[in-house]
Amino acid sequence: MLSICLIFFYILLIISLTLFYFSMFFMFNDLVLFIEWDLVSLNSSSLVMTILLDWMSLLFMSFVLFISCMVILYSDEYMYGDLYMNRFIMLVLMFVLSMMLLIISPNLISILLGWDGLGLVSYCLVIYYQNVKSYNAGMLTALSNRIGDVALLMAIAWMLNYGSWNYVFYLESMKGHFEMQFISWMIVLAAMTKSAQIPFSSWLPAAMAAPTPVSALVHSSTLVTAGVYLLIRFNNLFINTNLSKLLLLFSVLTMFMAGLGANFEYDLKKIIALSTLSQLGLMMSILSLGYPNLAFFHLLTHALFKALLFMCAGSIIHNMKNNQDIRGMGAITLSMPLTTSCMNVANLALCGMPFLAGFYSKDLILEMISLDFLNILIYFLYFLSTGLTVCYTFRLIYFSMSGLSNSMSLNSISDEYYIMLKGMMGLLFLAIMGGSMLSWLIMVTPMMICLPFYMKMMALLVSIIGGYMGYEIFKYKLSWELFLLKNYFLSNFIGSMWFMPYLSTVGMNYYILNMSYKIIKTIDQGWNEYFGGQSIxxxxxxxxxxxxxxxxxxxxxxxxxxxxxxxxxxxxxxx
Known part of the structure; x- marks a missing residue:
């Protein structure tokens, strides 16, 4: 008898392949389908559900469903023995359905339904392992995303000025209006909270408290990409405005901060989470420069190798008996050759290794940046962040895969989790071939970018330097740790995402609660009480x-x- 995971695996795989076929059909025939479904009609008022189907929404849905079916197959073994397996699968499916609703909506109300669905179900998944750490992480995730929900509600209220919530009708015609500018500010704020840009970045690594299959889904194609997808749809509103410049600054700083922080992190899942944050910064920044198709291209390629990377990390954590510290690993290539091969492919795709999935989108983005009119700060941060990506990737490979084994003397590390390996193998092929396939499909005419030789080779050169630095610095582990001990403030500042988790948690409530306590003690229960009610x-x-x-x-x-x-x-x- 088939398990619930296998049943949903086959269903989602069939739907994903069907949607992929339709997306190709829509793309080659340049079709857009706008469906209006009249739900309720009473006198002259009608409640209409609108659905927008074009090549972009269909292709994205196909990718989300493909990654979801692989994650569900992977969960069959990863979550084996869990007492509430069916509840877990249902939560994952609700998560995917919320994302589907958000993707096909040209209407702000139905976007809010999908958006809130993602926020609510993500909270349920983050607190799945019921302990204090999970509850805190879930609350931080939920409350950070509520800011974006409120911004969307304000945009919905402001859209009443136009008589309809179908934003697609107004993007071009009402672009210069004050109302539409206000809506664009609200939409960008909502997208920044969902995609964890500065100053809302602290929830993303905290959400690692969720089970690893959920992390693979969240960080590849669902929760964090919702903000990027929303901005791709609203891109025309804020191009060449002050808002786009502000978004560019925040997103590039996010990319730099995450790349820097990952070099100081020892938790395997948090390193990969920070790499997601870095890639989200890259997508948002290229969006703010006015290249939505490039951002979408990188969104899809990133989804493929990031899901694979999390699956490999989950397999390693599963084998290491839930140890996530990379210092406790080492030489796992000998025991888990297939998993580490998959992980190396995903890591190299993340670095932009030529002819893997990440190369096609990342290299193209960096070349477009070189071609654009940008100031030196943004240009420098782009390439520095690219170098840091390679640096922390090689550090991760060095700590976990090379050298001597640092785990327990008696261990049972092996590659015998066959169902998990099948789930990883499904994504391995796309992590290698997906980038080239997508570049042929999305960009039918090859893009010829003519640059001087040294600028053309800049991305490759920065990657090589970053990889070498990553290996050389962390080869001398002891001296590196001594450096961190001596420069405690610096390492704490960089390693804690520029103190953002403190600002989002303790900074938001401790000082306010402390002040209210003092006010109660001094005024309500102090001199006010003495000269006021009690004295009278x-x-x-x-x-x-x-x-x-x-x-x-x-x-x-x-x-x-x-x-x-x-x-x-x-x-x-x-x-």
Whole structure:
């Protein structure tokens, strides 16, 4: 009898291949299908569900479903023995369906449904392993994404100025209007939160608390790419505006920060998460320069090798009995040759190794940057970030695969998880061939970029230098760790994503709660209480007691009052 994972694997694979065929058909015939489905019609009001099908949405859906089916196949063995396996698979499917809704929506309301669906289900998946760390990570993920949800709600409210939420009708005609500019600011804010750009970057590595198959899905084609996809659709709104310049700055800084931080990280999954952040910065920056097709191209190629990279990392963690520290690995090529081969292919594709998937999109992006009119800071950060990518990749390879084994003396590391390997093999072929196939499909006419020789070779040269630096620095592990100990502030600043997790967690609540505590102690329960409610009550009580004592018809009190009365009369007479 087939397990639930295998049933959904076959269903999603068939749908993915069908969508791929249709995307090719739409692309070659230059078709766009706009479907309006009248859900409810009452008098003159109607509730209409709109669906936009073009080559881009169909191709992206096909890739999402293909990666999802491989992840579900992989989960069959990775999550084996889990008591709530069916619940896990259903959550993953809800996640994928939310992404589908977001991809095919030309309407801000249905985009919000998919967008919120992603946020809600991601929270459920991040807290899947129920412990304090997972709860904190889930809350950080959910609350960071809520900022984007609020921005989308504001954009929806502002779209009421036009009488319809179908943004595709207004992108070109209303481009210069103040209302549309405000909407573009809100959309960019929403995309920055979902794609974890500075200053919302801290949730992305925290979301690693989720099971590894979920990480493979989230970081390749679903949650983090939703923001990029949204900006691809809204690209016409903010090109050549101040907003695009601001987005360019933030995204390039994100790319640089993530590349730098990954060189100081020892957690295997967090290194790969930071590499995702770096690639997202690359996609957002090329979008802000006005190349949506290039961003989409890199989005797809990145999805292929990043899903494979997470699957390989999950297989290694599974074998290492849930140890994620790369310092505890070493020489795993001897025990897991097939997994490490897949991981090396994915890593080299990430670096932009010629003729692997990442090369076609990454090299093209860097050449377009060289061709564009950019200032030296942006240009320098682009190539420095590319060098850092290769640097942390070679560091990862050095720590985990070469040298001597640093794990326990008695271990059972092997390549015997066959179903997990099948899931990885499905993506291995596309991580090698996917880039060239997509470049032939998306860019039918070959792009001829004419540059001077030294600029043409810049990307390759930076990659070689980065790889060499990564190997040389981390070969001397002891001296590197001593350097980090001596420069504690620097390593802590760079290694903690420029203190962003502190600002997003402790910085957001500790100081505010501390101030409110002091206000309560000093004002509400302090002098305000003393001179206010409590004091009035105290004096009123004393006066009423005195009054009550006087009104007790006591002979002694009457005599006292009589004497006081006589004294007062005598005093008045003397005056």
């Amino acid at each position: 009550f105290y004096y009123s009580k004393n006066i009423s007691l005195l009054n009550q004592m006087i009104q007790n018809n006591d002979l002694k009190v009457h005599f006292y009052l009589f004497v006081i009365f006589i004294i007062l009369i005598l005093m008045l007479m003397l005056i």
